[in-house]
Amino acid sequence: xxxxxxxxxxxxxxxxxxxxxxxxxxxxxxxxxxxxxxxxxxxxxxxxxxxxxxxxxxxxxxxxxxxxxxxxxxxxxxxxxxxxxxxxxxxxxxxxxxxxxxxxxxxxxxxxxxxxxxxxxxxxxxxxxxxxxxxxxxxxxxxxxxxxxxxxxxxxxxxxxxxxxxxxxxxxxxxxxxxxxxxxxxxxxxxxxxxxxxxxxxxxxxxxxxxxxxxxxxxxxxxxxxxxxxxxxxxxxxxxxxxxxxxxxxxxxxxxxxxxxxxxxxxxxxxxx
Amino acid sequence: xxxxxxxxxxxxxxxxxxxxxxxxxxxxxxxxxxxxxxxxxxxxxxxxxxxxxxxxxxxxxxxxxxxxxxxxxxxxxxxxxxxxxxxxxxxxxxxxxxxxxxxxxxxxxxxxxxxxxxxxxxxxxxxxxxxxxxxxxxxxxxxxxxxxxxxxxxxxxxxxxxxxxxxxxxxxxxxxxxxxxxxxxxxxxxxxxxxxxxxxxxxxxxxxxxxxxxxxxxxxxxxxxxxxxxxxxxxxxxxxxxxxxxxxxxxxxxxxxxxxxxxxxxxxxxxxxxxxxxxxxxxx
Numbered sequence: 001x002x003x004x005x006x007x008x009x010x011x012x013x014x015x016x017x018x019x020x021x022x023x024x025x026x027x028x029x030x031x032x033x034x035x036x037x038x039x040x041x042x043x044x045x046x047x048x049x050x051x052x053x054x055x056x057x058x059x060x061x062x063x064x065x066x067x068x069x070x071x072x073x074x075x076x077x078x079x080x081x082x083x084x085x086x087x088x089x090x091x092x093x094x095x096x097x098x099x100x101x102x103x104x105x106x107x108x109x110x111x112x113x114x115x116x117x118x119x120x121x122x123x124x125x126x127x128x129x130x131x132x133x134x135x136x137x138x139x140x141x142x143x144x145x146x147x148x149x150x151x152x153x154x155x156x157x158x159x160x161x162x163x164x165x166x167x168x169x170x171x172x173x174x175x176x177x178x179x180x181x182x183x184x185x186x187x188x189x190x191x192x193x194x195x196x197x198x199x200x201x202x203x204x205x206x207x208x209x210x211x212x213x214x215x216x217x218x219x220x221x222x223x224x225x226x227x228x229x230x231x232x233x234x235x236x237x238x239x240x241x242x243x244x245x246x247x248x249x250x251x252x253x254x255x256x257x258x259x260x261x262x263x264x265x266x267x268x269x270x271x272x273x
Numbered sequence: 274x275x276x277x278x279x280x281x282x283x284x285x286x287x288x289x290x291x292x293x294x295x296x297x298x299x300x301x302x303x304x305x306x307x308x309x310x311x312x313x314x315x316x317x318x319x320x321x322x323x324x325x326x327x328x329x330x331x332x333x334x335x336x337x338x339x340x341x342x343x344x345x346x347x348x349x350x351x352x353x354x355x356x357x358x359x360x361x362x363x364x365x366x367x368x369x370x371x372x373x374x375x376x377x378x379x380x381x382x383x384x385x386x387x388x389x390x391x392x393x394x395x396x397x398x399x400x401x402x403x404x405x406x407x408x409x410x411x412x413x414x415x416x417x418x419x420x421x422x423x424x425x426x427x428x429x430x431x432x433x434x435x436x437x438x439x440x441x442x443x444x445x446x447x448x449x450x451x452x453x454x455x456x457x458x459x460x461x462x463x464x465x466x467x468x469x470x471x472x473x474x475x476x477x478x479x480x481x482x483x484x485x486x487x488x489x490x491x492x493x494x495x496x497x498x499x500x501x502x503x504x505x506x507x508x509x510x511x512x513x514x515x516x517x518x519x520x521x522x523x524x525x526x527x528x529x530x531x532x533x534x535x536x537x538x539x540x541x542x543x544x545x546x547x548x549x550x551x552x553x554x555x556x557x
Contacts, residue, residue, distance in 0.1 A: 002549040036483075075447060076423075077443065077446070077447060080443065080446060082372075085324055103449045103450070103451055104449070106446060106447055106448065106449045107448070107449030110448070110552075111443075111447040112446065113440060113443060113444065113447075115440055117438070117440035117441055117443070117444040118444075119441060119444065119459050119462075119463070120441075120462065120463045121462070128446035129445070129448060129458075129459075130449065132458075133445070133448060133458070134448075135453050136450055169311070179444070182444075182448065183447070183448070186448060186449065267330075
């Protein structure tokens with residue numbers, strides 16, 4: 001895939017008004033003063049961010065910069081890791097996400113992982129799983145939701161005749177789209193994706209990017225990616241992380257064409273990282 | 274000099290290779306020798322009567338061990354009903370819930386329990402079930418074998434659950450599933466073939482236990498009167514017949530040994546087939 005011309009910075013040292021993004025009352029997720037610790041190691045430092053509804057927000061940064069950790073605080077997945085601590089404020093529609101019932105948080109904030117993780121069940125049962133655990137039993141409702149989710153994940157035409165086959169029979173790209181369908185089935189308000197394409201070839205990657213564009217109007221998407229072109233192609237806003245700090249968060253075009261910070265510029269132009 | 278060393282090496286190598294090869298042959302031969310020996314001595318008693326008739330009174334020839342076969346079945350059924358659920362759930366706790374320090378302790382206790390001699394477990398079952406009830410019973414025998422199944426059931430469950438990749442747990446949790454829901458609807462089903470076959474191997478292991486049954490299920494020569502009455506079992510029958518003076522009973526004991534061993538081997542082979550054919554995810 002060709003590198004978009006757009007990622008070359010044309011100008012530097014222009015003050016960027018990141019505060020405007022933060023202050024937006026429309027934000028789906030508001031994060032204030034977020035600190036996160038693995039034991040005594042502080043992995044995130046004072047993160048402030050507002051994530052806009054029905055937009056794609058991308059996080060970029062070198063390995064170990066905290067972008068995945070940050071993503072995993074948004075559905076409290078980090079709680080499954082022992083000896084972790086989170087401080088600060090995480091608001092989902094102005095509700096405190098950190099004090100909400102955790103199963104409720106995860107139903108409202110879905111997640112797709114780096115490595116596709118279909119359950120050893122049929123394709124149908126994989127997509128229906130989230131509905132089952134949330135107490136939906138009516139067969140017709142489940143069937144409709146499964147079809148709708150698979151359509152949104154651009155997988156329906158490929159699997160509609162083999163819904164009872166084990167999910168493990170699908171290709172890597174199909175499995176990842178199945179995981180997206182599975183996450184969409186419970187109609188999450190936010191969908192978190194942790195490097196969803198890092199194990200996929202360019203064609204499978206393109207399919208996922210296309211479907212993410214398509215489902216933007218259904219949910220709010222937050223994606224962590226190692227691939228800067230992917231962020232440039234997909235995202236409305238991009239945040240750049242370095243050593244556990246959010247260095248810069250702004251419109252994607254600004255981040256890539258006209259970054260406000262030296263570190264961001266160095267990273268997006270490939271000078272380090 | 275160099276030639277000398279290399280020749281010496283070759284000789285040592287050849288000796289070690291043939292020694293270990295020979296021992297391998299011995300290992301394989303022992304099993305077939307036992308099977309063949311049992312069959313050789315018991316074949317004359319292995320007929321339909323053996324599986325369908327009760328033992329004949331002392332002095333008469335013929336008869337069978339139908340009561341012992343059924344009795345063994347009942348004792349093993351009880352043992353499974355007691356040992357598998359307890360061991361399985363404790364194994365789930367160990368693999369999915371317990372903290373590191375407690376898991377270490379629990380694992381240690383389980384290993385100690387596994388090391389308790391079977392006759393001691395028999396005595397305990399005798400003391401807590403037979404004595405208070407004032408009679409030997411199928412139940413007491415099943416309980417003794419059930420307790421013997423617990424440690425292996427715990428460790429088998431723990432190991433097969435730990436082999437399931439964490440990404441599956443995260444996938445379920447991320448959909449709003451509770452921890453328990455995740456364990457029982459995703460992790461356990463993913464490990465099911467391993468769990469089932471592990472439990473079968475566990476059952477096969479206790480199927481031949483004799484000592485704990487001697488003073489719990491006791492044994493008799495007629496149909497058992499029920500779960501709370503004594504029952505004949507194959508291992509105890511073998512023991513009683515083998516030390517009896519009559520030649521005819523020795524033959525019956527050989528035949529019973531052959532049947533018991535065949536049963537154990539069948540369970541073993543079935544369990545291994547289940548493991549081999551299990552879903553890919555369980556093997557990953």
